[in-house]
Amino acid sequence: MANILIIDDNLDICQLLDRFLTKKGHDVQTTISGKTGLEYVKKTYFDLIFCDFKLREMDGREILTKVKEISPSTQVVIITGYGDVKIAVEVIKNGAFDYITKPLIPDEILLLIDRCMILKKKDHTYSVNFVAQKNNSESKITSNNGSNEKYLRGVGKESKKLYKEIQLVAPTNLSVVIYGESGAGKENIAKIIHEQSARAGKPFVAIDCGALTKELAGSELWGHEKGSFTGAFSDKVGQFELADGGTIFLDEISNLSYEIQVGLLRLVQERKLRRIGGGKDKSIDVRILVASNEDLRKSVQEGKFREDLFFRFNEFSITVPPLRDRKDDIEAFSMHFLELANEELNKDITGFDPEVIEVFLNYDWPGNLREMRNVIRRAILLSNGKNISLSGLPPEVVYAKKFNFKDSEEEEGEHHEVAPKGNSISSLKSAAAGAEAAILRKVLEDVKYNRTKAAQQLGIDRKTLFNKMKQYDL
Known part of the structure; x- marks a missing residue:
C-alpha cells in the first residue's frame, strides 16, 4: 500500500479522498496548505502526492519543484480543471508523474496509485537485478x-x-x-x-x-x-x-x-x-x-x-x-490506447462511436499522444456501453473546433452564430460569452437538461451552472 499526501485547499476534497483511500488500505495525510504540505514532505516520505494546481498561497508548479528538491523519488500528480491541457503538459515536462482533471473519478485515482507503485517496484527490481547479474555474461537485463x-x-x-x-x-x-x-x-x-x-x-x-x-x-x-x-x-x-x-x-x-x-x-x-x-x-x-x-x-x-x-x-x-500533423494515424493511435486502457482497467470496450473519431480528427491535441492516452483512459472509466461515446470526452475536446474563432477574416460564406440570443458579436468579450452560451446550451441538450450531469461534463458545480443558465437565459 502507498503512503499518500493530499494537498488541496478544498476541505471537502481532502476529506473525501482521505476516507476513500483509507478504506482501500492506503496511509493518507491531508492539508489545505501548500506550505504545510512541504513541511510534511520534509518530515515524512510519501510515495505519491495529489496536489491541486490552483492553491491560494502557491500553485502546483511551485510545490512540484520543491517536492522534487526535498524528495526526488516521491511522485506528484497534479489535479487540474477541464481545459487546462497546457498546464498539464507543462507540469509533466517539469517532472510530474501525471495529471487528473476534475471532477475526480475514483477508479482513475486508484489506477494512478497502482501505476506509481508498479513503477517504483520495477525501478527497485531493475537496480537490484543489475547489481546481482552484472557479471553474468549470459544474463539479459530488460x-x-x-x-x-x-x-x-x-x-x-x-x-x-x-x-x-x-x-x-x-x-x-x-x-x-x-x-x-x-x-x-x-x-x-x-x-x-x-x-x-x-x-x-x-x-x-x-x-x-x-x-x-x-x-x-x-x-x-x-x-x-x-x-x-x-x-x-x-x-x-x-x-x-x-x-x-x-x-x-x-x-x-x-x-x-x-x-x-x-x-x-x-x-x-x-x-x-x-x-x-x-x-x-x-x-x-x-x-x-x-x-x-x-x-x-x-x-x-x-x-x-x-x-x-x-x-x-x-x-x-x-x-x-506533433499529433495534429499525423491525422492519418489518429484512428490507429486511438485503438492502440484503447487496447492498453482495456488491459489496465480490466475493461472490454470494443471501439469508438463515429462522432468520437470525427472529434479526434478535428482536435489539435496540444498535449499530443500523452493527452490522447489520458482522454481515452478517462473515457473508458466513464463508459457503460461497448463503445466510447461523446459523453465520455472532456468538453474542451468535443467543442474545440466547433467554437473556434478566427483572428483573420472569415472564409467566404461562413458565419458563426454563437452569440447569446438577441446580441451581436461586437467585441472579444461578447464573442467569448457567445461561445460559452453555445457550449452550455449544447451540453444541456446532450444530457436532456440534467443539471448534475451537465455540471460534471463542464467541470463546474451546480450553483455555477445555474447562475450561467440564468445569465444566458437557458
Missing part, C-alpha cells in the same frame, strides 16, 4: 519498462518517414537528438532505436532532466560515494553506470545546468565517469540518446547550452511530428 512493451507505431505518411529514419540510425552507435513537442512520444522513439540496435536486451535507462535539481543532478547521473556530502549515507550507483553496455536516454536535455553540462562533456569525450567523492575513474560503454522540445541550436546561441556538447550529441537528429 529496460526500466520491460522489453515486452507494445510500441506505438503510426501508418501515415509522416510516420513512415519517421520510421525510415529510425531504421537508418538504429543499427549504428551514433548519438541522436530527438526533437518534438512535449507528449509527442520522444521516449517511445528512443526505446525503438534501442530495441533495433545491437544493444537490445541490454539496459535502457531514461532520465527526465527537467525533474533533476541542480543540487542532485550530479549524484543521480554519476552516482556518489558514502560520506561524500551531507545525506550520502551509502554508495549510490549513478544512471550512467546502470546503463553501461546499453543505452541512456536524456529527456529535455536543455534543462541541465551549465555545471552538469561540463561533467557530461567530459564523460562523452573520454567515456569515463567518476562518482561524486570517488577517487577512481570508471570506463563505461553507453549509447547516448537525447531529446528536446526546443531547438538546441537556439539554446546554444542564447548561451544556455554548450556548443561543444551539442556537436557531440548532434551526430544524427530526428524530429517527431
Whole structure:
C-alpha cells in the first residue's frame, strides 16, 4: 500500500479522498496548505502526492519543484480543471508523474496509485537485478519498462518517414537528438532505436532532466560515494553506470545546468565517469540518446547550452511530428490506447462511436499522444456501453473546433452564430460569452437538461451552472 499526501485547499476534497483511500488500505495525510504540505514532505516520505494546481498561497508548479528538491523519488500528480491541457503538459515536462482533471473519478485515482507503485517496484527490481547479474555474461537485463512493451507505431505518411529514419540510425552507435513537442512520444522513439540496435536486451535507462535539481543532478547521473556530502549515507550507483553496455536516454536535455553540462562533456569525450567523492575513474560503454522540445541550436546561441556538447550529441537528429500533423494515424493511435486502457482497467470496450473519431480528427491535441492516452483512459472509466461515446470526452475536446474563432477574416460564406440570443458579436468579450452560451446550451441538450450531469461534463458545480443558465437565459 502507498503512503499518500493530499494537498488541496478544498476541505471537502481532502476529506473525501482521505476516507476513500483509507478504506482501500492506503496511509493518507491531508492539508489545505501548500506550505504545510512541504513541511510534511520534509518530515515524512510519501510515495505519491495529489496536489491541486490552483492553491491560494502557491500553485502546483511551485510545490512540484520543491517536492522534487526535498524528495526526488516521491511522485506528484497534479489535479487540474477541464481545459487546462497546457498546464498539464507543462507540469509533466517539469517532472510530474501525471495529471487528473476534475471532477475526480475514483477508479482513475486508484489506477494512478497502482501505476506509481508498479513503477517504483520495477525501478527497485531493475537496480537490484543489475547489481546481482552484472557479471553474468549470459544474463539479459530488460529496460526500466520491460522489453515486452507494445510500441506505438503510426501508418501515415509522416510516420513512415519517421520510421525510415529510425531504421537508418538504429543499427549504428551514433548519438541522436530527438526533437518534438512535449507528449509527442520522444521516449517511445528512443526505446525503438534501442530495441533495433545491437544493444537490445541490454539496459535502457531514461532520465527526465527537467525533474533533476541542480543540487542532485550530479549524484543521480554519476552516482556518489558514502560520506561524500551531507545525506550520502551509502554508495549510490549513478544512471550512467546502470546503463553501461546499453543505452541512456536524456529527456529535455536543455534543462541541465551549465555545471552538469561540463561533467557530461567530459564523460562523452573520454567515456569515463567518476562518482561524486570517488577517487577512481570508471570506463563505461553507453549509447547516448537525447531529446528536446526546443531547438538546441537556439539554446546554444542564447548561451544556455554548450556548443561543444551539442556537436557531440548532434551526430544524427530526428524530429517527431506533433499529433495534429499525423491525422492519418489518429484512428490507429486511438485503438492502440484503447487496447492498453482495456488491459489496465480490466475493461472490454470494443471501439469508438463515429462522432468520437470525427472529434479526434478535428482536435489539435496540444498535449499530443500523452493527452490522447489520458482522454481515452478517462473515457473508458466513464463508459457503460461497448463503445466510447461523446459523453465520455472532456468538453474542451468535443467543442474545440466547433467554437473556434478566427483572428483573420472569415472564409467566404461562413458565419458563426454563437452569440447569446438577441446580441451581436461586437467585441472579444461578447464573442467569448457567445461561445460559452453555445457550449452550455449544447451540453444541456446532450444530457436532456440534467443539471448534475451537465455540471460534471463542464467541470463546474451546480450553483455555477445555474447562475450561467440564468445569465444566458437557458
